[in-house]
Amino acid sequence: MQKILIIGSAGQIGSELVPVLREKYGDENIIAGWHNKKCDGNTLSNSIACNIDITDANALESAIKKHEINVIYHLASMLSAAAEKNPQAAYSVNMGGLFNVLEAARKNNCSVFFPSSIGAFGPSTPKDKTPQVTIQRPNTMYGITKLAGELLCDYYFQKYNVDTRGVRFPGLISYKTAPGGGTTDYAVEIFYAAAKNETYECFLKEDTTLDMMYMPDAISAMVKLMQADGSTLKNRNAYNITAMSFSPSQIFNEIKKRLPDFSITYKPDLIRQSIADSWPHSLNDENARNEWGWKPTYDLPAMVDDMIKNILSYGT
Numbered sequence: 001m002q003k004i005l006i007i008g009s010a011g012q013i014g015s016e017l018v019p020v021l022r023e024k025y026g027d028e029n030i031i032a033g034w035h036n037k038k039c040d041g042n043t044l045s046n047s048i049a050c051n052i053d054i055t056d057a058n059a060l061e062s063a064i065k066k067h068e069i070n071v072i073y074h075l076a077s078m079l080s081a082a083a084e085k086n087p088q089a090a091y092s093v094n095m096g097g098l099f100n101v102l103e104a105a106r107k108n109n110c111s112v113f114f115p116s117s118i119g120a121f122g123p124s125t126p127k128d129k130t131p132q133v134t135i136q137r138p139n140t141m142y143g144i145t146k147l148a149g150e151l152l153c154d155y156y157f158q159k160y161n162v163d164t165r166g167v168r169f170p171g172l173i174s175y176k177t178a179p180g181g182g183t184t185d186y187a188v189e190i191f192y193a194a195a196k197n198e199t200y201e202c203f204l205k206e207d208t209t210l211d212m213m214y215m216p217d218a219i220s221a222m223v224k225l226m227q228a229d230g231s232t233l234k235n236r237n238a239y240n241i242t243a244m245s246f247s248p249s250q251i252f253n254e255i256k257k258r259l260p261d262f263s264i265t266y267k268p269d270l271i272r273q274s275i276a277d278s279w280p281h282s283l284n285d286e287n288a289r290n291e292w293g294w295k296p297t298y299d300l301p302a303m304v305d306d307m308i309k310n311i312l313s314y315g316t
Contacts, residue, residue: 005069008076010034012177054097061104073113074101080142082181087141094145102156111163116238120146123278130280132287150238166237170211175310183275194262203269206249209281213243214298228292239288243296254304
């Protein structure tokens with residue numbers, strides 16, 4: 001039986017992954033790890049919870065031993081815009097934390113899921129239908145740590161046979177948790193403004209096109225990859241996955257079809273706009289589709305329908 005530790009269980013991804021894994025594997029087999037952040041009842045209810053600082057290697061390994069963990073979803077990190085404001089802390093958390101996780105996995109025979117990002121690409125990467133293997137020269141601390149993380153996971157698999165797996169997430173959209181300092185946060189914030197009938201001031205230019213994904217598809221991808229037969233995985237780490245690609249003006253127009261009084265203005269933020277300009281417009285995810293059956297469920301209209309329905313009922 002799998003005993004699973006989710007590090008970063010209170011974050012945007014973790015808070016939605018925990019309930020899915022609880023239902024699949026049983027409450028007693030899911031350990032919700034969090035650090036210095038309030039967890040809502042949905043995340044911790046019926047789960048075993050523990051406070052984990054991923055920069056503390058000894059405490060991390062003690063938790064793994066205590067709970068007899070054999071699978072780790074490592075989701076704790078500083079996101080793109082937040083990392084640019086404090087790159088030293090971002091390096092410590094993103095790189096030091098991942099190294100500690102991989103070392104603990106090596107010593108305790110754990111498999112590891114590590115999420116990379118479109119941030120691992122850079123200004124010289126092909127922008128459209130970005131290939132699985134291509135030039136990667138990120139120019140942000142977040143991107144640098146994600147690219148180095150991809151390589152480090154490859155190294156631990158090749159050197160120590162640690163079962164590492166991961167994807168490159170595009171921007172993620174969810175109504176259950178507040179944005180956490182990412183460049184694509186506008187695609188979440190815009191729905192809350194629309195639900196309150198407020199004019200939304202977007203921090204990216206109206207024609208800034210980026211890859212995006214609705215959270216249910218992201219959770220499905222993680223679980224599906226970790227369940228896949230390892231012998232079929234040629235890349236193992238940093239699979240491109242995508243669901244939709246749009247700009248702020250395009251998502252605004254979709255929302256306005258449903259909420260006609262909604263309005264938007266644009267005031268690009270220098271840091272986040274420069275980060276967005278360095279990222280791909282769209283990804284080629286054929287490797288994930290061919291090797292482990294990846295396929296998204298939500299396109300832009302379906303995602304907008306579901307977001308509006310849930311935000312209006314979930315509360316603003």
